[in-house]
Amino acid sequence: MPAAYEQYLVPVVFRPFAEDMVAKAAALRPRRILELAAGTGVLTSHLLDIASAPEVTATDLNEAMVAFGSARAPGAVWRQADAQRLPFPGGGFDLVVCQFGVMFLPDRVAAFTDVRRVLAPGGRFLFSTWGPLGTHAFEVALQAGLERAFPVDPPRFFPTVPHGYADPAVVVADLAAAGLAVEEEQELTLQGRAASIADLATGYLTGTPVRAAVEARGDASAVRATVVEEMTARLGPGPVSAPMTAYVFRAAA
Structure with a gap:
């Protein structure tokens, strides 16, 4: 995966x-960064290039992601860790970052409270969540393909998990409950550019948790063909550019 x-x-x-x-992280000039839900290290590798040369500790709950990420961004210290129970002493980091990971946390207030614990006084928590499903053109088309492939009880991972924490007011309330003060909230829409819709569909169907649902429910190759057909009908075969909206928050300890 x-x-x-x-x-x-x-x-x-x-x-x-x-x-x-x-760029937002670099402007804070942190010396010690903790990354949560680092995945394969796409953000990690960029953090290592910040001019102030911070120390970067990257974590993920998934062992396979940690193994992959540590090979991709070996300049960071990699640890398997649960974001709700961080294995670090209090006050050890100037900045905690998390790109598109907080949506997966079962108890976000508990996780945010632990983030506050590991931040030094005046430290910052910088993170992003996806907006509603309808604001992500690629995943609208993907979900339509899944619903066509599974007319009865289609997989609902994308609407309920990646796009299930899409109310900024709820996010701000959770941060406040954890004792964190929101300094900045931004709605950010960027363009994704895919050379091939078929490859992008393969990524979604084999590189995300929807993979297990697809494999358990039917013929994965037939599902892929249906999803590719639907996504292509909506977006074209590629190259294609489509908008994706996220919310970015910065909070202070």
Whole structure:
């Protein structure tokens, strides 16, 4: 799964936002950075290039992602870690960053509270969430393809998890409950550029948790063909550019 995620999804969906987030991180001139849900290291590799040369500790709950990421961005210290129970002493980081990971946390207030614990006084928490599903053109087309492939009870991973934390007011309330003060909230729309819709569909179907649902419910190759056909009908075969909207938050300890 990490290889498919890195090859097909990172360049199109995640790298544009990583480039924006690292610019925001660099402006804070942090010395010690903790990254949560680092995945395959797309943001990690950018953080290592910040001119102030910060120390970067990258974490992920998934062992396979940690193994892949540590090879991709070996300049960081990599640790398997649960963001709700961080294995670090209090006050050890100037900046905690998380790109598109907080949506996966079962108890976000608990996780945000632990982020506050590991931040030094005056430290910052910088993170992003996806907007509603309808604001992400690639994933609207993908979900339509899944619903066509599974007319009864289609997989609902994308609407309910990646796009399931898409109300900024709820996010701000959770941060406040954890004792973090929001300094900045931005709605950010960037363009994703895919050379091939077929490859992008492969990335979504094999490089995300929807893979297990697809494999359990039917013929994965037939599902892929249906999804590719639907996505192509909506977006074209590629190259194609499509908008993706996220919310970016910066909070202070």
